[in-house]
Amino acid sequence: MSTPSSSSSELKQEFTTKGYVIVPSLISPTQFPLLKQAAEDVINKTRSGAWLSRRTVGRQFPPFDEEGPLDAWGVQHIMHPDLGESGKVFGEWYTSDGLVGVARELLGCGEGELQMELFNLLINPISHSFALRWHRDDVREGASEEEEREALGLWHHGVQWNTALYEDSCLFVVPGSHSQPRTPEQRLLSSTQEPPKDPMDMPGAIRVTLKPGETVFYNNNILHCATYDPTSTRATLHGCMGDIRGGSTRARNILQHGLAWMEEERFRDTLSPRGQRMLRNLVEMKAGVKEVGYSQVN
Template sequence: MATDTTTTTTTTTTTGSPSLLERLNRDGFVLIPKAVSGDTFARLRDAATAATSMAREGRWRDVRTLPKQFPPWNTSGPNPTADGIWGVQGVMHPDMPGRDEFVHMYFSDAIIEPTLELLQCERDDLVLELFNMLIRPTKDFELRWHRDDIPATATAEEELERLGKPAFSAQWNFALFDDSSLVIVPGSHRRARTDAERAAGPFEKTLPGQLVVQMHPGDIVFYNNNILHRGVYDSKVERMTLHGSAGHLNGASLRARNVLQHGLRDWIDRLSFDALDEQQRALAEHMRSNLIKMAGDASDVGYSLSG
């Protein structure tokens, strides 16, 4: 068992600050406090609450089912929520009530501006990716230590080969309630796993140097999805955390599997951007066209991880 070195972070930065990218490159994550507030936040939480209730009642079938960590989730049976759920997929889906609030959030300055800085790109380079929601499970649930697009069976050489490539995506969590579910090992996005990390059990309670990311309502954390991380979900504490990503056009071949395994190509052509203003709508349409091109170029992409 590793020595207990758990700490909690309240790291802050300023949106648009030159240090945003530097902190992400150094630590593998960066927290932006109170990125969304006021009426915008209230509307988002109302929409999220309605979507969560609908999913828990079995009226939204695209969910993350317990006890499975990775897609595909067990949603084909007559009652996919029977064993409980821990996530709501496709919050921008054209059939999702309240989707306009989620669409506004995804293409808002609070998301797009940090994404442009972290990916060091122009708006034309952006690809529409994922937007889901992670919620309180009906029973305590933990994710095992993982990197999103590198299997645990990878050798050190294989890890370094993938980690040596640009991330080509900006992934984020946006908290609608207090959230201390994300546990990371800062800096692990720049190196292969240590001997201690390889020897640790998949649900090891503590790893050397690990850090619990403490979020408050309205906070956003951006993080490298190949940082070593896990989730710890308490069934007694309400949780609704929006979970999304945007990609870079140059990373389409690397990102295709990680994105398309979530089923976007089944409905992305029906997604409406009518609620956006003219400038946002132009960006949204362009990002969608980049995603559709990526989907068209990709064959059977399969799944990034299993379990």
């Protein structure tokens, strides 16, 4: 995985032109049951209120407060040492050869430049349908065409991914929109705070379906939205990694999620030497940044 090959550059090319690419199997047969079990554990803790770092129904973007309803569409900070053995299982997969190999390939960076970032779990709410409006993660909906062009012209030195543990059809994207300002019609449909009535009304939209074990890597400024159905099991690993050559360009996107816990020694102690190196890069970046705002308004 870590040595470049012709098929690997095809992967990067697809990621660069379409803004996303699907990779079949980055979870080994031994890891799969461990990840499923760890997911079940943290989902139970979240739904019972024992784990309060979560994304609750009704709130689309950070900050995700600890208060509010118990029905959640996401579990935050799944490598946290307070999650015990489950946290460790997630940490082992986040730093595994397969995942790190593809991330490096898409980032075009060396092992020493990899930055540990976010790792969360996206789940089905149990009693509400919910949806996220059309958005780009780090460009606000009111950005002018010129502002959009400028923001999308920057390479942010990061990759984000969703890895499905169960079949997942929640995400919709507009291929190619990570590098193009919105058309007037796309702008209209993504300027509202309301979730879409039908995501397929968005010109150019496609629905991304992942089979268990598949991963979609995407540029998080691609125009995207998601719908959450309480009757369909979802447990999808949702993370990102960066390349330190991006300096503080990724600070807002990452630090708005509240990562003070990652600076604790007891978290570092749960990680492999590779994980500890990646974490050190994050902590150094964080130290150079005074204050970050939020990418979106809820």
